[in-house]
Amino acid sequence: xVELTEAFESxxxxxxxxxxxxxxxxxxxxxxxxxDSTQDYANALPITKSVHGAIVIARKQNVGKGRIGRSxxxxxxxxxxxxxxxxxxxxxxxxxxxxxxxLAVADAIQQTTNIKSRLKWPNxxxxxxxxxxxxxxxxxxxxxxxxxxxxLGLNANIESSLINNYLTADTTKATTLKEEYGNDIDLVNLxxxxxxxxxxxxxxxxxxxTLEIIELWKQNSDMFGRRAIVYDGxxxxxxxxxxxxxxxxxxxxxxxxSIKKVTYYGNVTFR
Ligand code: BTN
Numbered sequence: 188x189v190e191l192t193e194a195f196e197s198x199x200x201x202x203x204x205x206x207x208x209x210x211x212x213x214x215x216x217x218x219x220x221x222x223d224s225t226q227d228y229a230n231a232l233p234i235t236k237s238v239h240g241a242i243v244i245a246r247k248q249n250v251g252k253g254r255i256g257r258s259x260x261x262x263x264x265x266x267x268x269x270x271x272x273x274x275x276x277x278x279x280x281x282x283x284x285x286x287x288x289x290l291a292v293a294d295a296i297q298q299t300t301n302i303k304s305r306l307k308w309p310n311x312x313x314x315x316x317x318x319x320x321x322x323x324x325x326x327x328x329x330x331x332x333x334x335x336x337x338x339l340g341l342n343a344n345i346e347s348s349l350i351n352n353y354l355t356a357d358t359t360k361a362t363t364l365k366e367e368y369g370n371d372i373d374l375v376n377l378x379x380x381x382x383x384x385x386x387x388x389x390x391x392x393x394x395x396x397t398l399e400i401i402e403l404w405k406q407n408s409d410m411f412g413r414r415a416i417v418y419d420g421x422x423x424x425x426x427x428x429x430x431x432x433x434x435x436x437x438x439x440x441x442x443x444x445s446i447k448k449v450t451y452y453g454n455v456t457f458r
Contacts, residue, residue: 195220195246199375206379212270212386215241223250226338229269230325234332239273242382251340254310254323260353264344264365266374270385272335275393278328281335282435283397285310286404287388288322288337293407295380300368306408307359308428308437317347317362339381344371359456401431415439416456419449 200218207213215237222228222245229243245267251259261267272284292312293304296319304314312320323338342350342363350361364372391400405411410428417424417439424447426439436450 202375209386212240213242213382217243219245221247224248224252225267225269226252229271229336238271241271243269259340260350266341266343269336269338274333274335281326283392283400285322285324286400290388291381291384292320294384298380299377314362314367318359319362417449
């Protein structure tokens with residue numbers, strides 16, 4: 188058993204390192220058969236020069252973490268990955284790290300399965316209105332050792348019932364790539380595509396091309412013109428989704444025709 192799990196770790200790591208064409212992302216790769224959370228592991232990595240772009244992957248997580256304090260069901264077969272970034276930018280740009288992660292996942296899904304996924308603000312990737320990937324960004328910009336950890340939970344080769352049986356009524360239903368595509372996906376190839384595309388979009392971000400990121404994000408979303416309920420941390424806002432502002436916030440038109448900007452990364456459900 189020990190031999191088998193070691194084989195998974197080293198085979199995954201060696202194959203991925205061979206495939207990657209990136210300059211920075213994925214230069215350090217940590218693969219585990221099992222972790223409580225790749226996010227915790229990545230958050231605890233010491234801040235060195237070379238940690239920027241490090242990726243942490245687990246075959247399964249025992250205590251996977253979702254947004255807004257939720258847990259994330261992470262059985263074997265999914266892609267559970269955290270990426271460390273030592274940012275060259277300030278707090279204003281954090282939301283764009285979520286946008287580039289979602290864009291990268293959508294591109295990778297298209298490259299590996301030809302399926303067109305859609306994005307939901309702030310950071311979900313959907314197929315047929317169901318969530319296939321969630322993104323969690325942990326940020327520490329306080330100390331001189333700035334660090335962002337971008338966590339991706341992609342339901343790849345698993346049964347959606349494993350997830351949907353545990354969801355509360357107000358949560359978007361889950362789907363999986365295996366169910367949408369009809370076959371298992373090669374996780375190493377999928378990871379390679381995601382990491383390549385994250386580096387691609389990260390270069391937009393560090394060269395100040397946030398408007399281009401927003402434009403691309405909008406082209407990959409069906410939210411606009413739809414009626415939605417957004418929870419901004421204090422209240423539930425009901426209205427029509429109008430646009431994404433240049434700071435990345437969501438612009439809503441309320442029932443009384445007034446305009447409201449939602450900046451807190453709350454939950455969006457469609458009506
Ligand atoms: C969400 O709630 O939509 C975000 C889910 C993020 C889950 C991923 S899986 C890899 C990384 N490790 C974790 O514990 N969480 C993130």
